[in-house]
Amino acid sequence: MSYKCIYNGTILTMNEDRHIIEKGAIIIRDREIIEIGDCKELLSKYHDCEMIDGKGGIIMPGFINGHCHVSMSLFRTLGEDVPDRLRKYIFPLEENIVDEKLVRVGAKLSMAEMILGGVTTFVDMYYYEDEVAKVTKEMGMRAILGESVLNKKTPDSHKPYGGIDYSINFIEKWKKDDLIIPAIGPHATYTNDGEHLLKIKDIAHKYDVPILMHLSEMDFEIERFKNEYGKTPIEYLDSIGFLCEKLIGAHCVYTTDNDMEILKKNRVSVIHNVGANAKSARPIAPIHRMLKKDISVGIGTDGPMSGNHQDIISVMHQYTKFQKVREGDRSIASALSAVELGTIRGAKAIGLDKIIGSIEVGKRADIIIIDTNTPNMLPLYDYYAGIVYGAYASNVTMTMVNGKVLMKDRKLLTTELSHIYDEVSQMKDIILNMIKS
Amino acid sequence: MSYKCIYNGTILTMNEDRHIIEKGAIIIRDREIIEIGDCKELLSKYHDCEMIDGKGGIIMPGFINGHCHVSMSLFRTLGEDVPDRLRKYIFPLEENIVDEKLVRVGAKLSMAEMILGGVTTFVDMYYYEDEVAKVTKEMGMRAILGESVLNKKTPDSHKPYGGIDYSINFIEKWKKDDLIIPAIGPHATYTNDGEHLLKIKDIAHKYDVPILMHLSEMDFEIERFKNEYGKTPIEYLDSIGFLCEKLIGAHCVYTTDNDMEILKKNRVSVIHNVGANAKSARPIAPIHRMLKKDISVGIGTDGPMSGNHQDIISVMHQYTKFQKVREGDRSIASALSAVELGTIRGAKAIGLDKIIGSIEVGKRADIIIIDTNTPNMLPLYDYYAGIVYGAYASNVTMTMVNGKVLMKDRKLLTTELSHIYDEVSQMKDIILNMIKS
Numbered sequence: 001m002s003y004k005c006i007y008n009g010t011i012l013t014m015n016e017d018r019h020i021i022e023k024g025a026i027i028i029r030d031r032e033i034i035e036i037g038d039c040k041e042l043l044s045k046y047h048d049c050e051m052i053d054g055k056g057g058i059i060m061p062g063f064i065n066g067h068c069h070v071s072m073s074l075f076r077t078l079g080e081d082v083p084d085r086l087r088k089y090i091f092p093l094e095e096n097i098v099d100e101k102l103v104r105v106g107a108k109l110s111m112a113e114m115i116l117g118g119v120t121t122f123v124d125m126y127y128y129e130d131e132v133a134k135v136t137k138e139m140g141m142r143a144i145l146g147e148s149v150l151n152k153k154t155p156d157s158h159k160p161y162g163g164i165d166y167s168i169n170f171i172e173k174w175k176k177d178d179l180i181i182p183a184i185g186p187h188a189t190y191t192n193d194g195e196h197l198l199k200i201k202d203i204a205h206k207y208d209v210p211i212l213m214h215l216s217e218m219d220f221e222i223e224r225f226k227n228e229y230g231k232t233p234i235e236y237l238d239s240i241g242f243l244c245e246k247l248i249g250a251h252c253v254y255t256t257d258n259d260m261e262i263l264k265k266n267r268v269s270v271i272h273n274v275g276a277n278a279k280s281a282r283p284i285a286p287i288h289r290m291l292k293k294d295i296s297v298g299i300g301t302d303g304p305m306s307g308n309h310q311d312i313i314s315v316m317h318q319y320t321k322f323q324k325v326r327e328g329d330r331s332i333a334s335a336l337s338a339v340e341l342g343t344i345r346g347a348k349a350i351g352l353d354k355i356i357g358s359i360e361v362g363k364r365a366d367i368i369i370i371d372t373n374t375p376n377m378l379p380l381y382d383y384y385a386g387i388v389y390g391a392y393a394s395n396v397t398m399t400m401v402n403g404k405v406l407m408k409d410r411k412l413l414t415t416e417l418s419h420i421y422d423e424v425s426q427m428k429d430i431i432l433n434m435i436k437s
Numbered sequence: 438m439s440y441k442c443i444y445n446g447t448i449l450t451m452n453e454d455r456h457i458i459e460k461g462a463i464i465i466r467d468r469e470i471i472e473i474g475d476c477k478e479l480l481s482k483y484h485d486c487e488m489i490d491g492k493g494g495i496i497m498p499g500f501i502n503g504h505c506h507v508s509m510s511l512f513r514t515l516g517e518d519v520p521d522r523l524r525k526y527i528f529p530l531e532e533n534i535v536d537e538k539l540v541r542v543g544a545k546l547s548m549a550e551m552i553l554g555g556v557t558t559f560v561d562m563y564y565y566e567d568e569v570a571k572v573t574k575e576m577g578m579r580a581i582l583g584e585s586v587l588n589k590k591t592p593d594s595h596k597p598y599g600g601i602d603y604s605i606n607f608i609e610k611w612k613k614d615d616l617i618i619p620a621i622g623p624h625a626t627y628t629n630d631g632e633h634l635l636k637i638k639d640i641a642h643k644y645d646v647p648i649l650m651h652l653s654e655m656d657f658e659i660e661r662f663k664n665e666y667g668k669t670p671i672e673y674l675d676s677i678g679f680l681c682e683k684l685i686g687a688h689c690v691y692t693t694d695n696d697m698e699i700l701k702k703n704r705v706s707v708i709h710n711v712g713a714n715a716k717s718a719r720p721i722a723p724i725h726r727m728l729k730k731d732i733s734v735g736i737g738t739d740g741p742m743s744g745n746h747q748d749i750i751s752v753m754h755q756y757t758k759f760q761k762v763r764e765g766d767r768s769i770a771s772a773l774s775a776v777e778l779g780t781i782r783g784a785k786a787i788g789l790d791k792i793i794g795s796i797e798v799g800k801r802a803d804i805i806i807i808d809t810n811t812p813n814m815l816p817l818y819d820y821y822a823g824i825v826y827g828a829y830a831s832n833v834t835m836t837m838v839n840g841k842v843l844m845k846d847r848k849l850l851t852t853e854l855s856h857i858y859d860e861v862s863q864m865k866d867i868i869l870n871m872i873k874s
Contacts, residue, residue, distance in 0.1 A: 073815075074818060077818045077823050080826070081767065081769075081771040083768050083820070107842070109812055116812060245752070279757070281727065281761040281767035281769075307827035308822075309827060311813075319714070321716055324715060324716065324718040325715050328718050330519075330718035331520050332518075334518040358844055375546055375550035375553060376553075376745075376746065378513075378546065378858065379852070379861055379862075381513075382515070385517040385518070385745075386513075386514050389746070390744035390746060393813070421815065424815050424816055428816040430816070
């Protein structure tokens with residue numbers, strides 16, 4: 001048995017009472033949290049643990065990135081600040097250039113960034129998702145991974161809806177993994193028809209896996225469903241019986257009051273990607289209102305071509321400010337509510353709150369340490385505000401997933417950054433050549 | 438004579454052509470940039486320089502923080518997410534607790550944070566500004582500093598408008614300093630009457646110093662001028678003849694089209710503090726429109742109680758996203774425009790573009806290096822986008838002001854962080870005791 005002890009820090013448990021333990025410690029056996037309490041007490045009770053010094057910082061649950069496309073890191077800063085980027089830039093680029101190697105290298109780069117920023121779990125949908133899964137295992141992260149399904153040729157399928165067969169194989173391969181939860185990822189309402197969506201829903205129920213989908217994100221999507229059906233995309237999906245508690249819908253920026261009632265009725269989760277949405281000049285999703293209606297919400301970075309940053313601290317920060325401005329009320333979207341979205345609510349939104357999202361006995365040890373002894377974090381009267389309004393991803397000094405330390409003192413322990421940089425550099429040259437030709 | 442050479446990096450000059458020099462070098466003699474060019478060429482021409490290795494990163498002008506209250510760092514994370522924070526929380530707190538020591542300690546903490554984040558020049562208005570000036574000298578930064586003037590008792594004046602006399606002494610004391618530009622700071626339209634504002638304007642013209650003022654920031658400010666004069670605050674200031682090119686107006690969030698015309702006509706500069714304004718749920722200033730009208734604009738953090746972060750990378754990032762959402766257009770408020778606001782346009786807005794804001798021969802050597810060999814910055818197809826959408830303040834690895842290196846490899850060279858932390862900790866206890874009693 002392997003025991004670890006994280007000590008000498010303030011524990012933000014994010015449990016139901018949002019209990020904060022100053023001068024606390026956590027005992028971890030293998031992958032599980034087995035005791036939480038006063039530092040002195042636990043240090044005198046447990047011996048022969050591997051000791052992890054919190055150095056007076058904040059000890060808290062790892063962040064949950066509810067929506068991303070990790071492999072797109074290799075396209076970051078290409079075609080910035082241009083209109084209709086998805087159809088004019090991203091789709092053509094992907095069609096020509098995405099292969100297994102690009103997916104692996106991009107995924108690795110993103111996971112390095114996420115681990116350094118305290119993200120312990122992420123939800124991904126892209127192509128060649130099996131490669132993403134392999135890299136996730138290598139890096140030691142926890143993830144929900146879904147192959148994208150589209151009504152057209154994709155990088156890894158010559159026929160439309162080829163992602164469905166890929167998904168079935170992928171799900172069967174990874175279903176029993178301890179850290180990877182396979183899913184199925186119909187790309188969006190405008191790239192999947194009703195018939196195939198229902199087929200996907202059947203598969204998700206047969207295998208008991210989540211459905212990942214972009215939802216109510218695009219202006220042309222709203223326009224099209226209005227013209228074709230006189231409905232919002234969410235009303236349409238409800239009318240065909242697609243919506244269910246397995247659906248994790250990303251974005252939902254055009255959500256109407258009626259849409260919110262539908263989402264709630266069907267127990268659909270929403271992932272808010274404010275950093276990416278704002279960069280695309282989209283409306284800001286009514287997250288404060290969704291939370292008041294008790295809709296399950298998490299937050300995500302979206303792909304690094306859209307959101308660039310891949311850390312959840314930055315997303316929490318943007319969530320508070322955009323909601324406050326949206327509603328004209330500085331007292332809403334508090335720092336605490338942001339940390340909830342980045343941890344326990346995010347875990348609930350992706351169906352994992354029984355095992356992660358808070359520091360509680362019996363849960364998996366997905367834990368991070370934030371250094372508070374830095375000019376941007378001092379003084380610290382309010383831990384949540386300190387994190388959300390003042391911290392940078394670089395203030396995270398330890399990241400543990402499933403009881404395993406993946407990063408300590410800003411050094412990644414499961415990979416060599418220099419190898420990643422070499423591979424990224426090679427891929428960059430390939431991408432630049434392809435664009436030029 | 439002391440020569441320095443910054444080499445081995447990509448230089449974003451931010452000169453009029455926005456020239457970018459890959460594999461460039463900069464030669465600095467004492468405080469001045471004397472040559473800029475190809476790395477190999479300059480290395481063969483100059484010997485016996487102190488060498489500063491850019492390590493393949495970005496070499497660019499230091500950032501300009503156009504509006505802040507550095508000493509308020511000691512109040513950071515107090516009373517977050519509460520309504521009417523200024524009048525219910527900040528003013529009473531300041532009245533009871535602000536003294537010379539608090540001003541010094543808070544200023545030092547903020548300057549440490551700014552130097553670590555690549556800020557080389559800041560504009561400050563607060564109380565005991567002479568203490569801020571002394572700390573600024575000690576830390577080696579460049580600053581425009583203005584004592585606040587209010588129509589009421591303040592921490593350093595028992596009588597209303599005591600800041601005016603303080604300002605005259607302060608200006609006379611610092612007028613000839615190489616790094617500090619004294620100014621006068623009428624706090625706001627709602628804390629200064631017209632008569633005193635005109636007196637302040639006379640002083641500013643007599644001594645040839647800038648006027649720093651909060652402008653069109655508060656909902657109650659707009660309401661009051663509408664009720665009393667049927668005017669906006671900016672229309673009122675125009676009507677009494679207060680506006681002039683010496684005025685640097687912070688915030689301007691409620692600016693109307695007519696206000697913009699007035700600002701332009703009078704050559705008033707605007708400092709945009711989006712991070713602080715958004716956290717206060719205020720409207721987002723129409724900066725894109727101001728820039729189209731050729732109004733001089735810079736960006737700032739505001740005080741660390743309002744904006745928390747004291748780095749300009751974070752403000753540039755928020756500027757782009759809030760403007761894109763405000764105008765519903767992802768192609769505006771580009772990454773380049775953000776870097777312009779953080780450097781050369783910021784310098785122009787505070788009247789210092791003749792000596793700083795770009796890397797040009799003859800200008801002062803206020804230069805930073807940004808490390809690009811980090812997971813969040815790779816790959817880098819577009820330098821401006823990489824900085825604005827992807828960088829953290831912690832990616833800055835060298836900060837030079839007036840030819841002097843203030844930070845290298847994340848280590849501050851002009852102060853001991855541990856001393857600052859000790860002082861901050863003592864002040865925190867004092868503040869907590871005062872709040873409790």
